[in-house]
Amino acid sequence: MLDALQRSVALKACRAYRTVSLHSALILARLLPLDIRVREAARLYEVKRGSESGDVCADRELEKPVDFREMPHPAHTPELGFESVEDLDPSTVDRLAIVGPHIYTDGSKTEGKVGAALTEWRDEMESGNSTFRLESFCTVFQAEMFALHRAIKRVKEGKDRLVNIFSDSKSSLQMLTAPKPTTLWPMQRQDIRDIVAEGRKCAYSGCGHAGTTGNERADELARNAALKKKTAADYDRYPLSYAKKVIRAASLDEWQQRYTEGGTGEITKCFFPRVEGAYRVLSRFTITSPIAQTLTGHGGFAQYLNRFKLKDSPYCACAPDKVQDVLHVLEECPIFGRERAETEAGTGVVVARHGFPALLDDETNRKTFLEFCERVTRRCNKMNGSNMAYNE
Helix, strand or coil: CHHHHHHHHHHHHHCCCCCCCHHHHHHHHCCCCHHHHHHHHHHHHHHHHCCCHHHHHCCCCECCCCCHHHCCCHHHCCCCCEEECCCCCHHHHHHHHHHCCEEEEEEEEECCEEEEEEEEEECCEEEEEEEEEECCCCCHHHHHHHHHHHHHHHHHHCCCCEEEEEECCHHHHHHHHCCCCCCCHHHHHHHHHHHHHCCCEEEEEECCCCCCHHHHHHHHHHHHHHHHCCCCCCECCECHHHHHHHHHHHHHHHHHHHHHHCCCCHHHHHHCCCHHHHHHHHCCCCCCHHHHHHHHCCCCCHHHHHHCCCCCCCECCCCCCCECCHHHHHHCCHHHHHHHHHHHHHHCCCCCHHHHHHHHHCHHHHHHHHHHHHHHHHHHHHHCCCCCCCCC
């Protein structure tokens, strides 16, 4: 029942004939089978509840918004704000040092590794720095937040009356006042309350990419921490985006196995043997009715029309023993030899079924190949007098 429901929707989405199989229709429409999609949503729900984290990321915990019951009363929350110095020149930013030391923070994700850093400056000289390593599944935003958290902690442990904290991530500064902050928020807010209780103050500024020496130094330290730091991770809570990625990968694996082992959609498999690759490629062009016919083999080809008693013979006009299906007209039919030769000259690739996936995956060759497919399919429809209505 689920298949029947989803198949009708998928056929409309990919503009294919009603006879196209469910597997082909789902691939061309870039949809997951409904039962797999439902289980994916259920699994993500369990992860958010905290009952299935082990299956997603070993024994790590999910970084999730703080429960409202754990948030302090607004009356007990110090007023926070920050100013942007992104558009100021470096000399103007440097003059802020007159009112106290400042700390620059940054996060980096390089070659799949994540690092964070802070650097403290006094009298235009670096007085200290710290670097941190985060687990590889963490995001740059998490690295920025962790660096900001450590900067606030550094201010709390010091004795300065005023410290300027600079971050090139406005979003991490905005998170300090967000209605649904992340799990680092309680620690940050508690440290800020302690600082304020002592009559001291932190000033927060978004420095963007102002080009200041401190900002560049923090960027360098964060990059080095990501690439070179070998200690245990200082932060290892995984983001919801990582959970979604892992769950989707498992869904695609299940769908790939079902797609590969299924006995339908054989023509579509010639173009898209891998589910994940198909979804990526199909998102980059619009499927027309002739292209849908090409990618499914269901259209104005003699073999298909003969199957439904709409044409007397399944054979091609080029030879009495050649069945005219989509693979024949694309690969070898001499009637379309000129178009095929032009396509091969334009792409540098022989038009053959083993090369179809590579032609579609290549950004440069895809347009040329699809134009060839559309021209051939339209000519086949005209030659065979096909008047079958498209599923528009």
